Amino acid sequence: MSVNSQGLVKASVLPLVGLVWLMGLLVPHPAARAFDVVLSAQGEYLDAYLVNGNAFPPRVVFIDPDPPDPNSLAAPPRVGRHVNGKLCFFPKRAGHRGQFILADDTYREACVDRHPPQARCSVTRRRSPFFVGKDADGWAVFRKTGKWTHLHIHTAWDFTGPQPQGNIDPQGCVFDAKGRFFGNDVGSGKIGENDGSLLVFFPGHDKRYKTYCFLDKKLASPGMPVMDDAGNIYVAEPAAGKVTKFSPPYPSSARDCANADHLVTTPPTKSVFLQGGIIPVSMVRVPKTDHWYIDGVLAPAIINEYDANGAFVRNIVPANVPKNPLGMDVGSDGTLYYSELNLDPMTFDTRCGSVSMVRFDAAGQPQPPQTLGKNLLFPDGITVEDSSRFAVDFSTLPPSPNFDPSMCGGE
Numbered sequence: 001m002s003v004n005s006q007g008l009v010k011a012s013v014l015p016l017v018g019l020v021w022l023m024g025l026l027v028p029h030p031a032a033r034a035f036d037v038v039l040s041a042q043g044e045y046l047d048a049y050l051v052n053g054n055a056f057p058p059r060v061v062f063i064d065p066d067p068p069d070p071n072s073l074a075a076p077p078r079v080g081r082h083v084n085g086k087l088c089f090f091p092k093r094a095g096h097r098g099q100f101i102l103a104d105d106t107y108r109e110a111c112v113d114r115h116p117p118q119a120r121c122s123v124t125r126r127r128s129p130f131f132v133g134k135d136a137d138g139w140a141v142f143r144k145t146g147k148w149t150h151l152h153i154h155t156a157w158d159f160t161g162p163q164p165q166g167n168i169d170p171q172g173c174v175f176d177a178k179g180r181f182f183g184n185d186v187g188s189g190k191i192g193e194n195d196g197s198l199l200v201f202f203p204g205h206d207k208r209y210k211t212y213c214f215l216d217k218k219l220a221s222p223g224m225p226v227m228d229d230a231g232n233i234y235v236a237e238p239a240a241g242k243v244t245k246f247s248p249p250y251p252s253s254a255r256d257c258a259n260a261d262h263l264v265t266t267p268p269t270k271s272v273f274l275q276g277g278i279i280p281v282s283m284v285r286v287p288k289t290d291h292w293y294i295d296g297v298l299a300p301a302i303i304n305e306y307d308a309n310g311a312f313v314r315n316i317v318p319a320n321v322p323k324n325p326l327g328m329d330v331g332s333d334g335t336l337y338y339s340e341l342n343l344d345p346m347t348f349d350t351r352c353g354s355v356s357m358v359r360f361d362a363a364g365q366p367q368p369p370q371t372l373g374k375n376l377l378f379p380d381g382i383t384v385e386d387s388s389r390f391a392v393d394f395s396t397l398p399p400s401p402n403f404d405p406s407m408c409g410g411e
Helices: 002-026 106-112
Strands: 036-042 045-049 059-063 083-089 100-104 138-142 148-153 170-175 181-185 196-202 211-219 233-237 242-247 269-275 280-285 292-296 302-306 312-317 325-330 336-340 353-358 370-376 382-386
Touching (some): 036 083, 045 083, 336 382
Antiparallel strands (some): 170 181, 196 211
């Protein structure tokens, strides 16, 4: 009786144990629930696209620029920073524990250029949710939640005159193996001005990136920098119709540019990586290769693939199908995402922009582009990251506002 009783108990428990074990296999580990989140800076917001395979997936606001009412201190913004360009996480050796940076021009946008300045521009208490700070255009440091750390990286500015070169229009970012941070400044963007720049900031003992050098101050509207495995930096110069390659050595500290212009005394080697055929504006690595996707912003508007020597490989998006592409990035499955300025063909003024993606079939052939978002205000940078790198539930964030076409220049 007791043996049978024990046998009955075992017979009833074993299937339960097996069921629990099976459920453990079927229920994904938290890390397995991570997904590619497509981040796009547009209209001074940072939007997050929750890509689901369909056109126009959910688009939420990750970083908002202003309070609901800029003239009031009644309701604070979730983040309250004006951001642009591409997002970059700090490498582990640089400290900052999983934090990231993004080009930031909040003080100028909210307090200097806005008339009258926003109400929060008078707030001096750093812990206040309305605090703006008094920083030149540069790069803000954010926590994994998307909240600003109150740290800012920028070049010197005495605030009594116009911003110096290097703070006109910061945009992109890239870190090297030594933790140095390289960023570009587009400059005025005017043809013939050639006042864009490439900078390097040094982490320093306190990891605060307070010192810097200019690698070049005469670039033609430089796009966001990228780096290959050998440490070469590539910068598209659309106003000059070329991609410039910078090769080491790079300065190791501000002692290498100890002059009033902060210009490096031993510049890196410069060479032309690509010139002719397209007007390049940005580039991104093709996964598992040493090739590059490079987009031409106009004449024609196009996206092509090139090899490690700058030789044409194949077309990805046919001529004049993309609407003046700008920023690009690639997802974990190889999908190419890109922003589009949608310029007026007669005046080249920006109209309502968009974000699109190109998937590849099993044979690696690009499929027709699919639109993710439209009626955007000057979308520029695109960053694709694993959602597990952030400490936020993207599905709970507020939807990004859909602008009327009249607000962004028309479709």
